[in-house]
């Protein structure tokens with residue numbers, strides 16, 4: 001998930017190492033990015049679109065955990081997925097200084113001639129996809145980016161199971177405390193973050209568990225539903241990515257509500273943060289509508305759903321909230337125009353979105369997105385209850 005949301009194998013580039021094989025036609029189904037752009041999109045935290053607000057710094061408590069406590073939670077989650085899905089071996093690696101060792105361990109687990117399963121592809125591109133997938137994995141580990149990748153293991157693998165799900169996540173980098181988890185998610189610098197009301201802080205333990213569920217789901221999605229489909233549409237890869245991100249968030253939210261028995265403060269705060277992601281990360285990870293839909297479900301229904309059925313519930317919600325390709329493009333073009341009106345540098349979102357800015361946007365939709373963003377941004381500095389539908393500007397801008 002990207003910052004917490006990286007089951008998104010769009011972040012690939014040709015591998016020049018020992019897997020060295022590079023096919024220029026890969027962009028038939030994978031969008032390539034310049035390495036710098038990949039890092040910009042996935043790692044760097046833009047100083048957020050800081051708007052003028054008269055706000056007072058808060059000095060509320062920020063709960064934190066020791067590394068061993070976080071590791072224990074990760075271990076329990078991985079054990080849960082290994083127990084529940086015997087066809088997949090789930091493994092967590094945290095990268096950091098020893099990312100080389102982590103990568104070597106994964107290569108050993110993969111054996112010879114493994115397959116990358118996150119993208120549907122013709123057989124003659126198998127090796128190429130494997131190369132770029134390994135390169136992407138290296139970047140994730142080296143740069144401490146959260147991600148998930150599913151492989152079918154090859155011959156001579158040390159694993160007994162036929163598939164391997166690798167989750168990269170360095171807990172010390174992004175969930176060591178409520179403050180840190182929130183700051184990372186909202187892409188805020190410390191000066192602004194200190195003014196965010198503690199009521200808006202993400203509970204870092206909940207956030208760690210939500211993130212692990214989101215990432216594990218990317219592997220389950222590839223395993224049960226196949227990887228991201230091939231497409232030749234201009235923004236088809238982006239559309240497929242958005243669908244994958246939305247369903248992973250729907251699953252993680254449903255899992256969270258089921259575990260906790262109701263809609264927690266964390267559930268509301270992560271939905272709120274995702275609404276702000278329209279401009280702070282990539283429009284493709286703004287899954288607010290989907291999270292809102294899960295939150296609006298009757299808690300009792302979610303609590304009574306068997307855990308394995310959460311996958312179909314999440315898929316149902318995603319299919320309801322994410323429209324068809326044309327509706328998606330209209331929404332995203334409006335988002336890019338709104339970002340420009342808010343003074344954002346849209347180059348940050350990548351070449352394809354920059355190009356999409358030339359398309360005509362629906363003015364009412366642009367206005368709606370700007371109002372929603374400004375409303376939720378302003379709410380960061382208060383402990384007011386936050387409605388899931390932002391009021392019109394004339395109702396709250398007084």
Ligand SMILES: [Zn+2]
Nearest residue numbers: 001005006007
């Ligand atoms: Zn994701």
